[in-house]
Amino acid sequence: ENVAHQVDLIRAALRRFLPSGCEPHAQQVEVVRRLVYGLGDTILVAKTGFGKSITLHAYSVLTGNxxxxxxxxxxxxxxxxxxxxxxxxxxxxxxxxxxxxxxxxxxxxxxxxxxxxxxxxxxxxxxxxx
Incomplete structure (x- = not known):
């Protein structure tokens, strides 16, 4: 029920870690949302340079874990x-x-x-x- 709000919050948080003017990929937003809100096991398979590391960093910063x-x-x-x-x-x-x-x-x-x-x-x- 709060999915849209969660997505907006995560997208805004991810923007803080990206160069100015860059937008996070939809997959980055979804992975971080699933991790932060404990929505279950999550796997992200993406090519080199996609930005997988930002999802891990964002999770640590947003949760303190x-x-x-x-x-x-x-x-x-x-x-x-x-x-x-x-x-x-x-x-x-x-x-x-x-x-x-x-x-x-x-x-x-x-x-x-x-x-x-x-x-x-x-x-x-x-x-x-x-």
Missing amino acids: ITLQIIPLSKLGGEQLDAIRRYEGANLCLVTAETKHTNPSLFSAIRKGTYTHILLGPKQVISLAI
Whole structure:
């Protein structure tokens, strides 16, 4: 019953993360709406450059919840990290195979809820006790 109002609110919020004059895609609005309002499992399949990352960032900013993003490659993780860093309020980390050695305090910070976004690969998901 409040769908139109929800869509308008989410669209306005997404505009804040886009360059001036750009409009969010309808799919971005719908994904964020489903996540923010708890409307069920949601999958977004889209090509590179579509703007999938903005949906994850918007969710974290709008709800205060942490986004956990599982990515296939460390290189892709670095690209995602750079893309998300542009968003105001983002505090993120990339967990790689080397993380335990290069930043031993990272996992403690993750447990404390320091980060808004945590990016990691499938191998790290199964091998880490966060």
